[in-house]
Amino acid sequence: MAPVTHPPALDTGVLFWPRGGSAQVIRYHLRELETRGWNTTLHAGSLGRPGEPSHGETFYHGLNLRAYDYNDAQKRFTRSLNPQQGPRPFHPSYEDRGHCPDPLFPAVPPEDADRITDAWTEHLTRHRSKTPTVLHLHHLSPLQTSARTAYPGTPRVTTLHGTELKLIDGMNRRLGLARSIGLSLKELAHLPGPDQALELARHATLDEADTTLLTTTDWPQWVHCEYWLAQLREAAQHAGHLAVVSDQDQDLAQRLLHLSAPPPVIPNGVDTTSFRPFSLTPDARMRHLRRWLVTDPQGWGPGQTPGSIRYTDQDLERLRDSQGRFRPLLLWVGRFLDFKRVPVLLEAFAALRTRMDPAPALLMWGGYPGEYEGTHPADLAARLGIQEDVYFAGWRGHEELPTGLNCADLFVAPAVNEPFGMVYVEAMASGTPPVATATGGPLRTIIPSGPTATGWLVRPDDSEDLASTLTTALSDPAELARRSSNGRTHTQSAYSWAHTTDHYINLYDRARTHL
Structure with a gap:
């Protein structure tokens, strides 16, 4: 092989507009590469207007983005036209989000899938860099097929972020059930x-x-499961060198994709400069909470827009006890998806309120506008009678999350089989101990006991175990402080972006050597 010209160049592709954790991974990793002298080009979806978090140029600010604009496809959807049949078809989703422009992958018929592949092939071919050293794709999707045409001969790497594996597993199960x-x-x-x-x-x-x-x-x-199972498994054959983000996904990928060898685990990193402990006075803490909940509310109810759930200064006063001190504050961060197990959290919180004096409050940070599976958390909180102690901050910029984590005493997210869970690591880096389930990524990232403990792990789908663990954690300030300090040390040594990017550069070298 001819020697690589310097500086090295990486092209990156992701089918989706920025919404979940994989977009954060891409952004941080490319920024780290550029500090090391790499030239990077990013192909990614974009939706909305400048300034909105879904807008590609806004989210990936400062990176060399070649945006695939989904706005026309979104407009087709609002006019009751098929968003997968325009000149720039909308991508499918790994999750069933109900009535939306990005349906579940197995709901998309083969002819629409072909349009998506053709459109991305044209986009990649037109906007690729001249001499990329490596192509790095994120997720299994039609991009692997498009890249075969657009990047012939270019070494390829693909990161599986876990959501595609959940879908493949779900398609397998349903197809097997139908046959049985x-x-x-x-x-x-x-x-x-x-x-x-x-x-x-x-x-x-x-x-x-x-x-x-x-x-x-x-x-x-789910009617097109057979087609999409074949497509995604074929995508895996053309994905180049695979990587996964957790030990659980390593086993799942080898089984579901029929791989001859387990792919390497490259855990996501965390920005330990932005995510760090910092001291907030009670007045500063209240100013931040007031901005998120009163002056710039982004919480939303079912069928409503961001800001439809809003609070008053009188509502904020409930965050203080009878002595004027802050009550313990729990923080949840995420999307309102089934595997996040928000109902388990709210049921545990309802029990927790009866066991502590003063009772804690819960700040719900996230919930992408219009997206939820099952019962909306605001409706469930009202049904449980805890709505006065549950505050919905809505979907906010990632740059605000370090402050949100520093406002909280404990981070809690009882998701089941979270592929990696970057936010748990961000919580530890911020000095806010996490409480998670003993499944998925947190099994690797959180140390639940011993002298280096960084957080707590509970049984999955067990609201009583969660409530008991939260009671124990909040009742022992010294132990909270110990795990806070341990978590910061642990993330700095094991989960910095420099550390993660080193692993990827080694994988790029292997991809170049073994075309």
Whole structure:
């Protein structure tokens, strides 16, 4: 192979507009590479107007972005036209988010999938850099197919962020279930309703897990499972050198994608300069909370816009106890998706309020506008009678999160099988101990006991264990402080972006050597 010209050049591609953790990974990693003299070009989706967090140029500010604009496809959707059939088709999603322009992958038929692939092939071909050293793709998607045409001969690396593996596992399970009861996916999609599904489960003598899957699945969203399973497995064959972000995903990827060897684990990093402990006076803390909840509210209710959930100064006074001191404050951060287990958190919080004096408050930070699975958390909080102690801050810029974490006494997010969970590491870097479930990424990143403990792990889907653990943690300020200090030390040594980028550069070298 001819020697690489200097400086090295990396092209990066991601199908989606910036929304989840993978976009944060891309942004931090490319910035770290550029500090080391790399030239980078980013192909990524963009949605909305300048200044909005979904807007590519805004989110990836300072990077060499070649944006794929989804705004026209969004407009098609608002006019009740198919957003996958325009000149710039909207991407599908790994999650079923209901009525939205990005449907679940297996809801998209092959002819629309071909349009997405063709459009991205044209985009990559037109906007690629002249002599890329390596192409780094994020997630399994049509991009791997597009890259075969747009980047012939270029070494490739693909990071699996876990959400695609959850989808593949879900498609496998549903396809296996359909075969076991002798029906096609299309036939299941035409079941009249849940009563017929339940009767079918009884007739087929399904166990409890399969009965639940059969009766709760929105089958029209899964009719193209066979097609997309084949497409994503083929994408894996053209993905180049794979990497995953957690040990759990390493096992899952090898099993689901039929890999001959386990892909390396490269955990995500954290910006330990921005995410750090800093002292906030009570007045400064209240000023921040007032801005998030009163003067610039972004919380939203079902069917409503950001800012529809708003608070008054009188509401903020409930954050203080009878002595005027702040009550313990828990912080949750994330999207309102099923695997985040927000109902488990709210049920545990309802129990926790009865066990502590003063009772804690809960700040819900996140929930992408219009996106939620199951019952909206605001409705569930009202149903549980805890709405006066649960505050919805809405979806806010990532640059504000370090302050949010420093306002909290404890970070809690009982997600199940979180692929990595960057926010848990960001919490530790900020000196705010996390409470998570003993599943997925937190099993690797959080140390739950011993002299170097950094947080707590609880049983998944167990609101009582969560409530008891939160009670124990908040009742012991000395232990909170010890785990706070340990967490900061741990993240600095193991999860800096310099450390993560070193791993990726080694992977790029292997990809170049073993084309």
